[in-house]
Amino acid sequence: MVRTGAQILLECLQREGVDLIFGFPGGAVIDIYDELPNHPIRHILVRHEQGAVHAADGYARASGKVGVCLVTSGPGATNTVTGIATAYMDSVPLVIFTGQVPTQLIGNDAFQEADIVGITRPCTKHNYLVKDVRQLAFTVKQAFYLARTGRPGPVLVDLPKDVIRATAEFHYPESMSMRSYNPRYSPNRKQLRRAAELIAASSRPVVYAGGGVIAADGAGELTRLARDYRLPVTTTLMGLGAFPGTDPLWLGMLGMHGTYTANMAINNADLLISIGARFDDRVTGRVDAFAPQAKIIHFDIDPTSISKNVGVDVPIVADCRQGLVGLMEELARVSGVDWQGKHAAWLAELAAMQREHPLTYASSGEHIKPQWVVEKIYEITQGEAIITTEVGQNQMWAAQFYRYTRPRTFLSSGGLGTMGYGFPAAIGAQLAFPDRLVVDIAGDGSIQMNIQELATAVSYQIPVKVVILNNGYLGMVRQWQELFYNKNYCATCLHTNPDFVALAKAYGAEGFRVERIEDVEPVLRKAFAHPGPVFVDVRVEPEENVAPMVPAGAALSEMLLV
Amino acid sequence: MRHVLSILVENEPGVLSRVAGLFSGRGFNIESLNVGPTLDPTVSHMTIVTIGDDQIIEQIIKQLHKIISVIKVVDLSEEQAVEREIVLVKVGAEDSKRAEVLRIVDIFRCKVVDVSVDELTVEITGDKNKIKAIVTLLQRFGIKEFARSGPIAMRRSMQLAD
């Protein structure tokens, strides 16, 4: 049957199981919008294209499905770039459809023309300019295939207006295979055996897990591995939720704002079992001093992540879940090891460290402590909420003081560190799970970077809760200025913040302000019980710092405990 | 160390910029880059000469594989490969010099491909050492124009054991 490009596109989305897209219209995509009401696809009209991409990203991280966006050419397309780069750094599966000027005008500096394929080449897994409507269905199929397989990532499809309007016979390919793309999922047996031998021979092993475990749906397997073989676990920011934060084997997050115990465990380990993590500089600190005594086993689906920053003894290219399953099979074959007793001394040493240097903060003073607010959010939600974060101190406190027990419950821009991520991501996560409580733990600076999405939350009554840890500063930058730049607080004071409560109300949302310690809990409870979107403006200690801290470029063992 | 990478890619728009962008974006070196068709019209062949230690070369190869449009990457170390490059040189060849220029052309088995009263254009084919030698010799006659293709390479059929 002959269809228009617009019909083909929407038909393809249905075949891919897409029932929700985030978008913003314009001249180049008006034909797609014209066709949209004829398809059972819900469209969420955002208020800025960056919001569309972060919302699709939050939806994807929370659900594990591919997030989808539709925007117009030129400025619509360029507005998506930060969102795409955010998703790329954190390996989030997205497909972004951008309108483009008609093919005969491409390259003419036409109205609202931008070379978005060129612009996004380095921050997409792959991208396409569709020049012929007969290629459209195949391209869409391939875009989804690439986004969700291997190491997931964003894929952009640029659609010239004449292609959208042209007609063709519609065939949707049943399956997809590519000669140039064959991700390796199953681990090499020999390498698994070597890994098992190293684990059996180690006396101070540490599991260092990252977002790859969550992306591979391997959190259950990770938990089983650690518990069965008594292995202590630390995760990256991206890995929070891959292992229960309430388990005695949990050491906390590692890295720049990691726990003392996690960082010292890395420092003293004789074996590092890295699973779906990429030795990011915020994790390793000074790289030549990272895990100086340890042999390293590294599971990753992306070969480029292995031995990129740190040399590895046993590289295992595989899907993390399959890698974990295989490793446990090999460990089960190892005989004569008393796993329960084997690492007892090491675990006792780590437990003593945890008692000695827990995550902490001074609770004195009349100001509300931001860490305490996060602890209260944890208590009230009993760890059942989906938490998103902005970037800065709010993000680190959300990582440190809330205990994540399940994967896909902590959504944060780890790799790119994008202020303005958390609020639209919360909207996306809430749409994936309408019945769950979704809370954006925000900063007063970051929230203003996509605050226009209040209109989106209100118009669809998406009941996200935004808790602003309002310190009146671009706090994380101020902290660096305090510690490393002689308190030269240049351009970090936000003394002209808006009245967030009045602002929320102006948009038609609910808003509360909290200035006294005793009001924190009741107001949070009231906010979380409210059926619609809410902003809670919590005035916290203005000059509180995130601790511990490994100064940039220092070794993990050179942490400041402040 | 200098490495010659032989790369098969999908013949589609933008593929050159994906590969070149990888090198510039990650701070890898490109000494030369050469692209051409293959017998299969859907596949193009690139030859890239790059420099780096083993770890960098390993990353470059892995990163190239990661580009969706890249089908195959082969690292041709110098001993195992035949390498050829083509150069066109326009040298000054007034009457007094002409015989000497032609003698060098002859010794190196190059070809004269264009002539005028005071210039000769010489085509040189060879590996980088031969090219270096002849260009050094021609320099004193005055090189007026110079165009160099960058090498293409192929694995030798017979591999000698180290």
Ligand SMILES: Cc1ncc(C[n+]2csc(CCOP(=O)(O)OP(=O)(O)O)c2C)c(N)n1
């Ligand atoms: C888009 C963007 N611009 C700049 C930065 C640099 N930056 C990192 S944290 C931070 C401060 C964020 O302030 P706020 O949202 O109030 O959070 P706080 O640290 O005070 O909790 C800034 C400016 C960034 N991460 N993202």
Ligand SMILES: [Mg+2]
């Ligand atoms: Mg702040």
